[in-house]
Amino acid sequence: MAASAAAEGEASTSSEDGSFTEPEEGWVGRLGVPVAMVGDPCEEVMLLWGLRDPFTARMGCFVDQAATTVRIEACGQVLDMLQSPSCLVRPGVTGSVLWDSGVVLAKALEHLADSARLPIRGSRCLELGAGCGLVGIVAALLGASHVHITDQFDRLRLLHRNVCHNLLPSHPLSAPSSSSSSHFHSHSHSHGSSSSHHASARKAPSSSGSGGGSGGGAKCRGGAGKGGSAAAAAAARAAISDGGTGGGGGDSGAWPEVVELTHGRKGEETRVRVRVFELEWGEDMVLPRFDGDDDDDDADGREEGGDEGEGGDGGSEGSEGGEGGKGRGRKGYDFVLASDVVFSEEGVELLMLALRQLTRANTTVLIAGELRNDEVLQFFLEQAQPLFTVGRLPDAHLHPDFISRRVVVYCLARRRV
Numbered sequence: 001m002a003a004s005a006a007a008e009g010e011a012s013t014s015s016e017d018g019s020f021t022e023p024e025e026g027w028v029g030r031l032g033v034p035v036a037m038v039g040d041p042c043e044e045v046m047l048l049w050g051l052r053d054p055f056t057a058r059m060g061c062f063v064d065q066a067a068t069t070v071r072i073e074a075c076g077q078v079l080d081m082l083q084s085p086s087c088l089v090r091p092g093v094t095g096s097v098l099w100d101s102g103v104v105l106a107k108a109l110e111h112l113a114d115s116a117r118l119p120i121r122g123s124r125c126l127e128l129g130a131g132c133g134l135v136g137i138v139a140a141l142l143g144a145s146h147v148h149i150t151d152q153f154d155r156l157r158l159l160h161r162n163v164c165h166n167l168l169p170s171h172p173l174s175a176p177s178s179s180s181s182s183h184f185h186s187h188s189h190s191h192g193s194s195s196s197h198h199a200s201a202r203k204a205p206s207s208s209g210s211g212g213g214s215g216g217g218a219k220c221r222g223g224a225g226k227g228g229s230a231a232a233a234a235a236a237r238a239a240i241s242d243g244g245t246g247g248g249g250g251d252s253g254a255w256p257e258v259v260e261l262t263h264g265r266k267g268e269e270t271r272v273r274v275r276v277f278e279l280e281w282g283e284d285m286v287l288p289r290f291d292g293d294d295d296d297d298d299a300d301g302r303e304e305g306g307d308e309g310e311g312g313d314g315g316s317e318g319s320e321g322g323e324g325g326k327g328r329g330r331k332g333y334d335f336v337l338a339s340d341v342v343f344s345e346e347g348v349e350l351l352m353l354a355l356r357q358l359t360r361a362n363t364t365v366l367i368a369g370e371l372r373n374d375e376v377l378q379f380f381l382e383q384a385q386p387l388f389t390v391g392r393l394p395d396a397h398l399h400p401d402f403i404s405r406r407v408v409v410y411c412l413a414r415r416r417v
Helices: 041-052 085-089 100-114 134-141 153-167 229-239 345-358 374-384
Strands: 035-037 069-074 077-082 124-128 146-151 181-184 197-203 256-263 270-278 335-339 364-370 388-392 407-414
Touching: 041 374, 069 100, 069 134, 077 134, 077 153, 100 134, 100 335, 100 364, 100 407, 124 134, 124 345, 134 146, 134 153, 134 256, 134 270, 134 335, 146 153, 153 256, 153 270, 335 345, 345 374, 374 388
Parallel strands: 069 181, 124 146, 124 335, 146 270, 335 364
Antiparallel strands: 035 388, 069 077, 197 256, 256 270, 364 407, 388 407
């Protein structure tokens, strides 16, 4: 499937009689299905709340946040996603459990890949604010060549456990800590993307902490300020427990730095490398090189190289725009994935700082979110539109068994200069 150029038109949702209808469809980024083009952010928000009435929709359709393990069928296998419900009592901590938006996005990736509408196999993916890591794990199982799964420091232990448990089951620290579980499954039997995989791991040096570093700035899930981000990070490290699934850091030397999979049928194998690391949103983020790239110097190290400004290092040949994060390598990310990251206006500002650095002309961003706050969603769309063309993925293109009136998925691609 050929990649589609981002449509630049602005769509209106107003009809002549003043009622609201679905906006015109268009094409955004590498997504192989038409999306509802977002024109006026205020009209988009009014449309969603008017037609979907999200507050009457049931919450937690696809998750059980009281369970320590949630089983989800994806890519022809059962994923045991570990949770830490007790961490929800901590102010600002939301990534310790699954949310409907993450499940909807993960199953949408699988559904679109199965129908050859999403060229994720062999691509380079980044998951932001990963929480339990479901979306990144599914991207790996779909055959993405590089998957970077990121969150704040205090979420890394849970992320490592889920990656190891579902992609590297022989790892000694991969077993669940409790038998409390819930099972959510799909009635669809189309698993064109499903295939066996074999996994191995490279162990992180004991001095490497989380297996990755972080740059400046801050990402705050729950509203801590930009100022004082260093103090917040220090407090998070100090508060980490040495026990359950929710803590981070303490035994990081035991976690593999990179999980390597051989994915696909015999003769059609794809090598998949999965890396978990801390990433704080903000200015001058530092990212690892893509592992194993022949065209990258110091493939496993972190570099401060990479040009900023329009057409920065890492853009595809002939592409426009894209500052790019430092040390990411010359090719950049094909997909940036996130769920439940639009939660406050301050968080949106940090998210946009991150996306400005992480995306290039050939990057497609997929963001899923639950409809909770109309003002924050409108602010996100207003902040995104100057840099990105924005479309909403119609429910008809989501996985038919994983659709909720409370959840929307947006697709973003850089505007052409």
